[in-house]
Amino acid sequence: xxxxxxxxxxxxxxxxxxxxxxxxxxxxxxxxxxxxxxxxxxxxxxxxxxxxxxxxxxxxxxxxxxxxxxxxxxxxxxxxxxxxxxxxxxxxxxxxxxxxxxxxxxxxxxxxxxxxxxxxxxxxxxxxxxxxxxxxxxxxxxxxxxxxxxxxxxxxxxxxxxxxxxxxxx
Numbered sequence: 001x002x003x004x005x006x007x008x009x010x011x012x013x014x015x016x017x018x019x020x021x022x023x024x025x026x027x028x029x030x031x032x033x034x035x036x037x038x039x040x041x042x043x044x045x046x047x048x049x050x051x052x053x054x055x056x057x058x059x060x061x062x063x064x065x066x067x068x069x070x071x072x073x074x075x076x077x078x079x080x081x082x083x084x085x086x087x088x089x090x091x092x093x094x095x096x097x098x099x100x101x102x103x104x105x106x107x108x109x110x111x112x113x114x115x116x117x118x119x120x121x122x123x124x125x126x127x128x129x130x131x132x133x134x135x136x137x138x139x140x141x142x143x144x145x146x147x148x149x150x151x152x153x154x155x156x157x158x159x160x161x162x163x164x165x166x167x168x169x170x
Contacts, residue, residue, distance in 0.1 A: 004030055005037040012047055013038070013055035020056055024063025025070060026119050028085065031059075032150060039154035053151040060112060060143035064122035068135055071126025079123060088120065096124050104130040108138035112146035 007015045016038045023031035035056050042049040070078065079093055088096075096117070099107050104125055111121035125135050 004034050005041075008034055008037045009041055009046060013051040016052060017055040017059040020059030021063040021066075023119055024060050024122065025067035026082075026123055028119065031118070032115075035147070035150045036154055039151045040158065042151070043155045043158045049151060049155050052155075053147050056147035056151060057143050060147060061140055064108075064139045064143070065136070067120075067122025068126035068130075068132075068139075071123035072129070073126075075127040079120075079127060087116065096120065097128050100124045100128045100130065104128070105134055105138045108135060109142040109145075112142050113149075 004019075007019075016034055019029050019034040020031040023029040035052070038047055038052040038055070039049070041047045042052045076093075076097075079088065080090070083089070083093055100121075107117075108121050108125055108130070111117040122135075122139070
């Protein structure tokens with residue numbers, strides 16, 4: 001994970017966007033860690049906080065939407081075949097699908113705050129046939145909440161929790 005902060009520092013919001021985009025449709029990447037690095041870099045003045053937020057929000061929305069489309073057209077067989085790469089056992093997949101059918105909107109809205117579910121919620125929502133308009137609203141709102149929390153929280157409250165390794169000491 002040592003490459004995250006240097007990549008975000010060197011390439012800025014586009015690197016953050018790509019990391020979060022690919023994580024959001026199922027690849028096991030450190031999106032939340034990259035977002036924290038971006039927020040600390042913004043607090044230090046190396047990146048614009050608005051760029052960090054927009055990269056995270058757009059990466060999350062577009063990544064989950066890509067995952068939804070993959071799930072919609074590839075569905076359960078795809079999750080069964082490649083789920084082991086993200087520790088998705090058949091039992092976990094069955095449980096996840098049950099939750100998606102019963103509480104799809106809430107799942108998509110809040111999934112971004114839960115590791116593994118963040119990577120799989122678009123794929124799962126698509127594979128169980130969640131209606132596209134419902135998915136888009138939940139996905140857009142969930143990504144805004146997640147990006148806002150992990151961008152603005154560290155940006156505004158870094159000093160309350162001590163110094164980040166990315167922040168210079170006084």
